[in-house]
Amino acid sequence: MSKNLDALPRLKLEQYLGMQIRRQRQAQELKIADVARIAGISQGMLSKIENAQVSTSLDTLSRLCDVLGMPMSKLFGQYDQQGGGALLVQAGGGMEVVRRGTEKGHTYHLLNHTRGPKKNFEAYMVSMDDASEEFPTFSHPGTEFLYLIEGELIYRHGDKLYPMHVGDSLTFEGEVPHGPEKLVQVPVRLLSIMNYGKD
Structure with a gap:
């Protein structure tokens, strides 16, 4: 313990x-x-x-x-x-935030914070538990990395579909429309990291 x-x-x-x-x-x-x-x-x-x-x-x-x-x-x-060099988020923690899809059963927990006016990356724990829902598509600057922790789903990026099982990861350009296509096995939990890079 x-x-x-x-x-x-x-x-x-x-x-x-x-x-x-x-x-x-x-x-x-x-x-x-x-x-x-x-x-x-x-x-x-x-x-x-x-x-x-x-x-x-x-x-x-x-x-x-x-x-x-x-x-x-x-x-x-x-x-x-001097106290702002690191942030520990304990298991089950993270600030719950509202993003598109939240009202449809998605839960987003923000796992990081960034000082200053510009953020280089964001990390979320995303939970989805309704296999019948219709999913919004997302588009944003930078690169996104997904890692599936629980469940099974099919993820869409542009016109391509990617079946994902526990332990699979997916990296893609965020400006191309993307989002879950189908939840095959719920609940689904995945780690989403968006890297915005530097100007």
């Missing part, structure tokens, strides 16, 4: 700044004594800053950034994003 892990505690600002300064200094292979001397602070003070043992002034941080050739904006820039 798996055990849920709590999220690691967020770095305090002093820890984050110290880590960034140390990484930048080491990346340039600069000695702590040289950076401290040029910035006009003691070697001991720089060591304490890098190890988050003291809070320091913006003036001192500005001087350190000048020595390291790093803009202040870069020093602070990613602090608010």
